[in-house]
Amino acid sequence: MAPGSSIGGAEDPAAQVSESEAEQEPVPQRLLTAATRLFAERGFETTSVQEIVDAAGVTKGAMYHYFGAKDDLLYEIYARILRVQTARMERAVDSAESIQQRLRAVAVDVVVTTVTHLDDTVIFFRSMHLLHPDKQAEVRAQRRHYHERVRRLIEEGQSTGAFRSDRSAELVVDFFFGAVHHLGFWYRRDGPMSGQQVGEQFADLLLDSLRPDSSG
Amino acid sequence: MAPGSSIGGAEDPAAQVSESEAEQEPVPQRLLTAATRLFAERGFETTSVQEIVDAAGVTKGAMYHYFGAKDDLLYEIYARILRVQTARMERAVDSAESIQQRLRAVAVDVVVTTVTHLDDTVIFFRSMHLLHPDKQAEVRAQRRHYHERVRRLIEEGQSTGAFRSDRSAELVVDFFFGAVHHLGFWYRRDGPMSGQQVGEQFADLLLDSLRPDSSG
Amino acid sequence: MAPGSSIGGAEDPAAQVSESEAEQEPVPQRLLTAATRLFAERGFETTSVQEIVDAAGVTKGAMYHYFGAKDDLLYEIYARILRVQTARMERAVDSAESIQQRLRAVAVDVVVTTVTHLDDTVIFFRSMHLLHPDKQAEVRAQRRHYHERVRRLIEEGQSTGAFRSDRSAELVVDFFFGAVHHLGFWYRRDGPMSGQQVGEQFADLLLDSLRPDSSG
């Protein structure tokens, strides 16, 4: 992978304030930021490499020094959001709360993360098919890992009676994350609801379907 | 191109009725069918007009005779599935059944229709942003019309007490249709579940969230 | 293969004298002529497609309408000279002359043909390795076919005693054609010797090695 493409990175603890004019960020980050915005605005295939490097203030040669191909940018965008969401989900799942609270935390969190990185999500589901098959497989595997962890959480709740058992855990997961992944099609950050609010309500809807039926 | 390399295949094992020699379908339909398959397989941007006309067994000139541009094909694919789904939804909504039964029918039906025309759905959500803005607006308006009709159905149920009122009808609609529109990412027609089965379970999950709470 | 790429072509039986200004020749021929000159002048990799189409007075699009890739031009240049040389060799080999006269005719002819199409020959041996492997294999097979026909002619002469038998027919063929294929490195059409003269002398040298030894 390209150097400097880490995401969370706590680099630069010291303040290097004095950088007189240009490059605040390393080149790979600048490219990723520019690409994310442009891909979300006009689509992957409709954005030229020239537009990306112009927006990032570098040359094509520099880009190809760090990324092997245009769709490596796509891959990095995916990998980045996937890494963030997986790490957060695992923290929530493994917490000491009740199972309802843990599932609710996962649900709220994935909505909040999704709307925070809405561009990445939009790009992801619009353009995954344009990724090189090998990288596509990697991304799918990682996504599947995420879903399966959540499915096991639900099954755990079903086995203890915390959740009703006559709902397919797998289908509930596909249903819920389908709804989440579709947020990019309608959610507006400048609209009436915060990500947190949507997350709470989505969590309600998810838990509605798993609450043990008083009549059964 | 070699003579006889047309796509429909001149095999004619028996006499399939009166179609004496060539074209089973009119040219525009053949083009739409070919385009749908190719767009779903490899994406709109990645499919060339040449590939479409080859697959349809016609020439470029013929295509431009019927369609003003490549993205007119996209528009027609959208319009077609939208017309079908809207008509079916309206029939279900306006039936004489109970409101629960009507909402359930709508839910099952949109899932069944979606998986029946999975290619169209996949193309739709992947490529809508590539459509000419004017046509994109038309498509969005039609989609909104659909969602709003269903939202009003839910609100009607909430006002009569058939559905619980502490769920936002609008959000429930976005949530549910989000899940439905995402089917293309995981549903496989050759998998274990029929469209009808998924539809029934999705309907269960939708109604779970609207069933009046026995405790409140 | 591209339309109109035949070489000997007896087309144009009628005299179309009146063509007022431009295109004397069909586009594919114009491209091949321009490419041959440029490849010989500066090499295949050093000549850009843009230079070729400019020299031919057409656009890139037109070129790619007739040739699938830049190296299809190379292939056509090879195939053209190979076709000509093979046809002429076969005519000479199958004539009614004595075997010495037939071999001499082949030898003279391949030299004459080579210096007549010296550009093609130079390009051929300089750039064959840049051809797509599949096409390279085709070209090699055709070349081998040529060599083997001549080898059999020599073996025929050896079996009848017309040629001495203690020279390897195969090696003689490789030796002689090696010398011929190298003509492009030193022969100058504006130099002191005509192709016919070089051909006669090369033929002498070839036959020197096959003349039955008076002492053995």
Next chain:
Amino acid sequence: MAPGSSIGGAEDPAAQVSESEAEQEPVPQRLLTAATRLFAERGFETTSVQEIVDAAGVTKGAMYHYFGAKDDLLYEIYARILRVQTARMERAVDSAESIQQRLRAVAVDVVVTTVTHLDDTVIFFRSMHLLHPDKQAEVRAQRRHYHERVRRLIEEGQSTGAFRSDRSAELVVDFFFGAVHHLGFWYRRDGPMSGQQVGEQFADLLLDSLRPDSSG
């Protein structure tokens, strides 16, 4: 390439002792060895500087430290083989043997040297035109010097009656060396004949053409 395959040969026959870990050879040689192999395998134009330095285990900066440009590598490869062949030819020509034996020794030797350094020869005749004109002129002059020395040897034999005089010494030289220079197109080191065997037979063919005619 295996250690010890250097061209001048007498280095370190015993004592490969103290080379503790890495670089057996100095950087320029490593680059030349890598470049030779790659140019022969895929051609000069098709081999990137990056590939060469990777194969040599150095960086681009190191290469440009020793060689002014990519085609300096080409020039060095030419100069190297030319130096070797010229030195060996002069030794043979100036020996005390009969003129027939001296010409034969030259002929055998150039074949043996050529197949021993077949990669260099292949590169030479494929890519000489890509060399900077000045360096190309140097190389041609050196090559001409070689040919002329051999031509004078033949003329010497013709003037003494050792060789027949009705063959053009110049043409015989072009003919013979043409055949030799073409060895790279068909000779395989893993084939049935050793370089020595091919050399002997090539020498026979050369001398066949110069043997005084018993009938004239």
Next chain:
DNA sequence: AATGAATGAGCGTTCATTCAT
């Protein structure tokens, strides 16, 4: 002596669309 990030010009190729026929 050696690094490797960065340049910048140029490459082969694609492709939606047009238009004379």
Next chain:
DNA sequence: GATGAATGAACGCTCATTCAT
């Protein structure tokens, strides 16, 4: 209605070379 040759602009990518370190 339909053809298919031709356009022309743009595309992703390569690469020899430079240069601050």
